[in-house]
Ligand SMILES: Nc1ncnc2c1ncn2[C@@H]1O[C@H](COP(=O)(O)OP(=O)(O)O)[C@@H](O)[C@H]1O
């Protein structure tokens with residue numbers, strides 16, 4: 001699970017890293033990604049994992065509009081306005097999809113759903129493995145993109161000093177749009193790859209929201225590498241606590257880890273201080 | 275009588291030794307100038323004195339009480355506060371409220387208000403008391419800084435470039451104010467780049483360079499100290515290269 | 516002077532209004548909840564507005580208050596009036612527990628940490644079945660109506676209690692704002708380092724604020740329990756319908772002002788009710804959707820809340836009056 005957590009959380013950390021905004025609606029894009037993938041499976045017969053790029057594209061488009069039309073206007077506003085704008089977005093997306101798709105649970109069936117590989121005493125389920133592999137590929141692609149492309153460098157420049165970036169001829173508004181669209185796109189991608197083993201419904205984002213934030217905070221808000229490490233760490237914490245505690249308490253442990261890390265090291269366990 | 279006693283203060287920022295082994299003591303009622311090139315560590319030193327920065331080593335005694343490791347509000351209560359070089363006013367509050375808030379350290383709201391008006395009068399800003407601090411000009415804001423620090427009722431007052439960007443008349447007013455504060459029994463440490471001003475008002479001057487105390491003496495002694503002259507000239511020649 | 520007349524007039528209207536509504540009807544319920552949520556938003560405003568710490572976890576204290584008084588009645592037959600203070604005490608302790616580690620955090624970080632704290636409390640209430648009854652919830656036991664037992668046949672007394680609570684917390688808010696503490700909070704909000712240097716114990720002031728807000732919020736939790744009669748962990752510890760909602764009310768109305776939360780509640784609660792009514796037959800989620808749209812619109816249009824609309828209207832009005 002850790003790898004998937006990393007991908008859905010990278011999106012969140014990217015948005016924060018570049019714009020300094022915590023997107024409370026991020027998990028809703030996970031839900032969007034899942035729905036896109038489900039519809040692709042149900043009507044086009046696409047395998048959910050193959051539909052992941054489509055999910056990415058749809059969320060990218062929505063993200064582009066949301067950034068350009070809504071979030072761009074509160075970039076300089078007090079943090080209260082930013083927080084509540086994305087909270088508003090969360091409410092709108094969640095209830096919008098409730099309105100469109102109804103509240104029923106939807107899941108897919110795939111040929112590999114119940115398969116698992118045995119590695120000695122260890123059984124690894126195939127859908128988990130595929131999700132992990134896809135996430136890893138996606139994470140590497142992003143990392144490579146940010147490292148080597150002009151966009152990546154321009155984006156990092158924007159994150160560090162928007163004013164200077166602008167003076168250097170970088171269109172920062174465009175960078176923000178790309179960052180936000182890319183961020184929510186990645187989360188939607190993660191949504192698609194987990195569809196084989198998670199059912200989708202309009203409230204599904206709520207199940208992942210804490211998880212995403214914990215991953216990101218563990219790794220250090222704004223740090224992509226941190227999100228990967230954080231994702232793995234949360235995967236491990238969950239696996240370990242599932243050995244000892246009932247399900248509700250697992251969440252509790254996650255919450256407490258989350259508050260503790262925020263309080264002690266707001267810059268994250270691995271991230272350097274910003 | 276010694277009011278401020280500083281022994282062996284050092285502080286590193288990563289690879290940079292911002293302060294190294296700074297030692298001196300100040301008798302009550304002196305005006306002490308602290309000069310040195312940009313980046314010498316003057317502001318860092320003031321921040322260390324008031325507790326915003328914790329020194330790596332060394333001791334600081336204010337009127338016989340150790341203040342190292344104390345929080346700034348404790349240090350202020352013990353009687354030492356500073357102004358901020360890059361002005362740190364409460365921009366959305368009125369000038370009066372800025373100063374009044376400092377007065378709350380030792381008074382209730384009503385008394386603090388009266389005290390604040392007195393302090394504003396002393397820095398010549400009574401007429402703008404009800405303007406928003408954020409709307410003032412830079413030199414005015416520096417004077418609000420001064421009034422605010424003054425209103426905490428300090429024994430030792432650290433002024434970080436309050437005369438920057440003042441015209442000669444205003445500068446003279448501030449110099450007179452500094453003297454009158456001294457006459458009230460307040461001890462002052464003053465960082466200033468304007469040499470003539472420093473030389474006229476200070477009883478004594480400390481020179482800081484690369485975090486190290488280079489010289490400590492009367493204005494004449496310091497002005498004629500070859501080490502100081504070299505430090506300044508060396509630096510400025512580098513700058514011209 | 517004029518202000519005082521306006522305030523007295525508003526209180527008078529508020530005091531008469533409940534009498535005009537049918538005592539068993541629907542609107543008295545809406546009014547009671549409007550007043551209660553206004554009071555909750557005002558309490559949030561103490562920390563969210565004066566200290567500028569956007570708490571998204573106030574449900575934690577609210578739920579503690581609701582559960583404390585109700586458990587005390589159920590298990591020991593202690594009057595909710597006393598339970599209210601016991602809840603306030605526990606709410607204050609909870610506020611201290613969360614404030615100590617999160618105090619240094621600002622903006623988004625503080626919001627996230629407090630949100631998680633509210634969720635921690637919700638999970639605990641769900642799991643600790645022996646004390647709270649778990650997900651099933653608790654019912655406030657029926658006792659013969661009397662003021663001492665905080666039990667009434669009708670909603671009317673509840674409406675008045677909520678009104679009195681709103682008046683009290685508004686006075687507390689205003690008193691803090693004008694006191695030395697208010698000046699200190701503004702200083703901390705605008706420049707924490709400078710505030711310390713001029714002698715403000717920023718840690719202590721923030722803790723005090725958090726505790727005051729936590730205590731009052733918990734006490735309002737008791738009021739809610741007595742009106743609602745039945746509640747479960749997911750209602751009183753809800754992030755969406757308590758924590759975020761009270762913050763929202765204050766923000767939409769005008770954060771940091773005494774009138775803001777009242778304006779916000781007067782708008783939001785009835786509008787929500789109205790939409791639930793209008794669309795309850797229609798598709799699920801529509802009323803919430805519209806609510807979200809309104810929220811986004813208001814934030815983009817008036818980031819400082821309705822109070823600014825109010826202010827500019829007043830300004831225009833007085834300009835006209837003068838000319
Ligand atoms: N918080 C800090 N972190 C790292 N370096 C710092 C910090 N504060 C000051 N410095 C460095 O310490 C040196 C001294 O700075 P400062 O005290 O502001 O000098 P001055 O006031 O004499 O011009 C400078 O090189 C500055 O960059």
Ligand SMILES: [Mg+2]
Nearest residue numbers: 316317318359
């Ligand atoms: Mg300096």
